[in-house]
Amino acid sequence: MIMQRIMLSCLVLAVMTITGCSKDNHDSPQSTLAGRVVYNGHPLSLRSNGVQLELWQDGFDLRTKIPIYVTQEGAFSATLFDGNYKLVQLNGNGPWVSSTDTIDITVSGHTEVDVPVTPYFIITSSTITQNGTNINASVRLTQVNNSLPLDAVSLYLGSTTIVDQVNSVAGASVAAADITDITQPVSLTAAIPTSLTAKGYLYARVGVKTAGVAELLYTVPVKVELK
Incomplete structure (x- = not known):
């Protein structure tokens, strides 16, 4: 009986170890989403990291936004897993007319997208x-x-x-x-x-x-x- 308990404990420990190793060995994101905030095709000059966009990924029960900060050159980038995402503006955050438009993006490898806005x-x-x-x-x-x-x-x-x-x-x-x-x-x-x-x-x-x-x-x- 004691031997069976010892063997069962060892089996549980082995399963936990394998599971833990599996989690630790998940690949890190390798793809890149890069883009610009533009008006008439030209990037806008902004305050460094003062403007933020929001990125959401479909297919997850617990949806959490990924904040994307825009550089003073009007550019942004993020390292992501391949998949389908939605890019939206943060209401009232930039020096332009707020928009509720959603940009659907399929990230695969290196993906580029421009975000058009209408400045005041x-x-x-x-x-x-x-x-x-x-x-x-x-x-x-x-x-x-x-x-x-x-x-x-x-x-x-x-x-x-x-x-x-x-x-x-x-x-x-x-x-x-x-x-x-x-x-x-x-x-x-x-x-x-x-x-x-x-x-x-x-x-x-x-x-x-x-x-x-x-x-x-x-x-x-x-x-x-x-x-």
Whole structure:
């Protein structure tokens, strides 16, 4: 009787060991989903990891979203298992009109997809230059969707290419109330702080903010070699 119990215990232990090894030896995801957030086919410049998309996989009882963060270049990527997924926007998260559209994606190996959006405002042209101890910027705006008004246009200065409303050393803003004609260039001037003067260079970027929307749409960061 004792021997039977010992043999039964050994059998249970062996099964548990095999099961545990099987779980530990599951393959890790090898496929890649890559894409861009675009308007008219062009990627949008955003705050680094400030905008998030949601990815859901079908066929699971416990559906859990996979957060996908967008880079400041408007790109995103995720390492996944092959399968069918649904990509959706996080409501009110980006500087564009919220959409409930779902993009169905079949991931197999390397898969690419663009997420089209409709911004409230875009910056169609920009110049950023040094003038003595100041950085001057001039931008032209276009209102793409008029459901929300303009809030402000801001210039941000930083020590790295990651520069935005959260990551900046100095800057300047012009409120919408002070912009009488949106079809005309908007000018901004920010004093160069001592910390950036000592480095000999800085990065500058302009962002446009829509009223009631937290995230901004930006120009590409520009490196300015200080004279």
